[in-house]
Amino acid sequence: MAAVTGQAITRRKQLPFGQLRSEQSTAFGTRGFVGGTNDPSGLTHLGAREYDPALGAFISVDPIIDFADPAQMHAYSYAHNTPLTKSDPDGLRPAPVAGTSDVEEFNWARDRGMRVGYTQRNGRYVWGYHPMKDTASQHRYRAYQANVKAYEAAKASRAAAARAKAQAIARAKEARAKADRLGKVIQGIRNGMAVGGGSLSQRLLNTAAEVGFSLGGYSTRGMCFSGSGGIVIGGGGQFCFVAVKTKNGSYRFGHTRSFDGGTEGFKLGGSLNVGVLRSNADDIAQFGGMGHDAGGSLKAGLVVYGNHETAIGTRNSKGQQVSTIEFGSGLGIGMDLYTGFNRTWADWF
Template sequence: MNAYSHAHNSPLTKSDPTGLRPDGPVGGNSYNDERWASDRGMTAGYTKKSGKWVWKQTPKKDSASQKKYSNYRANTAHYMIDDKHARKYAAGVAAQAKKAERERARAAKTEKREMGIKEALSAITFGNMKKLWKGYNSGDSMGRCLSGSAGIGVGGTAQICLVTTKRSDGKTNYGLSFNYGAETISVGAGLQYEMYGSNPTDFDQLRGDNTGANASLGVGVSVSGSHECAVNRTGDKVDVVLNSRGEPVTTTSLAAGAGIGFEAGVQSSYGTRMGQMFTWWSSLLRCVAPRGPRTSGGKACMKFLSRRALPTP
């Protein structure tokens, strides 16, 4: 250590004009002495008398400091080193570290959740309506649903859908889905027929949770629209679901029905359940239906189908 550091690099005006003040119990300048003494219920430090540095420590008067000082005097060699006070101090430090880690994880979870909501809110702004319509009209999955909602302030929702999903291998899955959820702000109730477009390439990508934004208005007849992002929640972890092309799975829906009230804001659905009814190879329908098996086009189809080990008509 630089000898002048005891005097904050100003030895002529500070308390250590020669820069030769001795180190305290934990080394360094007077600040370290004060910290060491405070942990033991005292004030302490070096003062210069008759040209010599003299160490002086004085117990504080308050009850908390008196308790610390008493514990220190009972075991000066081990106090806050390897005794119960040291263990208690270490436990406190560890608890603070765990609390900080939980707060960081909670903040990360909130950030990821807000990311999906912000994406949804951005998508339904006027400047992105073309993108929104494209997501609805040209998705890999289509849904035809019956949905209901009701609430005052915070609303509840439920939905059952007939779903078709075009897979990357050319097949199409048909199935039923069900989910429930919540939305804010919600004032009123409604029952609607809903159609949605989405970009998952497999039913597994539709399972789980969704978060996004919605708007609905009804006075007898109600209309609504929403945009959601699919997410997976595992404990405190939230991951955006991706399809086979690496795109975030999003769903855009339009609905009409009967209802009264107003809803607009954040919408979340939970635990979407998918039940597959059957899989259809659309190439079979496109190939065989318009042609007889004995025409030239039909023969080409027969060859196409035989390569895929499908039964021929």
């Protein structure tokens, strides 16, 4: 890669406070740290002050002091001792007059069609405001100069209106969120009551579970048939029928098939299971791909198992991480606690 002059572009790497990673070379001329000028003494000229890269500090105090800035209690420091995120190429820290920071001062001037800078006058550094030349800036500058009080009042009024609008939007968003949560609770109660049967405690437990699933957005449901086995390290397969609640609220039916293997944990025995599935996926494609499993089971004739799967790199239409919860029972012998990975394929019917 060559520069406009035809000469090769050269680069040199420096430590955060400006020290070179290699011997000083004249091949780069006198240009030094953050555009400063290197001196044979080892110092670097940075505008108003001399800087020592070995110390990571200036050798004289900042000629402009901001008494509201605690970081300037150490007036010799370079860029508030944070050279990875800040720099100080001119050795100055101008004191803003419109705001509490240089950024606020810049924004204050820009909103009125001006740019802001500072010059040295009689040994002192003074802020200056200069109208910008583009049409939009000239319009703002003339409006500001014509009636300063009216301009400031109009600007304050617009800012107040913007704040009021933002607050109204936030309140409406919170109201929708509350209504959505209430709707999910009601739907969960309805789902729990629809099952029916069993003792009162079973119905209450089922209703509580349905409310929890609804609040978590686990509206997609299914039935799964699975088998697994192994000694220490195990594997298994699964086939599921799923009713996917899509982002428009309707249900579509599909199926998934997957194979899994445990990578950490303990496994002994085997089982055949039937279980139910709940997920926050709202498209059949979100079931496909790689996933991470964590779960366990107890097997002594009757199997009771649970599993949680997190889809790797997959999110639903709301931007939520897609995950699936499974639980059920079957027949088998042994026990296992595991984490592992699975590969799933999924299609609509």
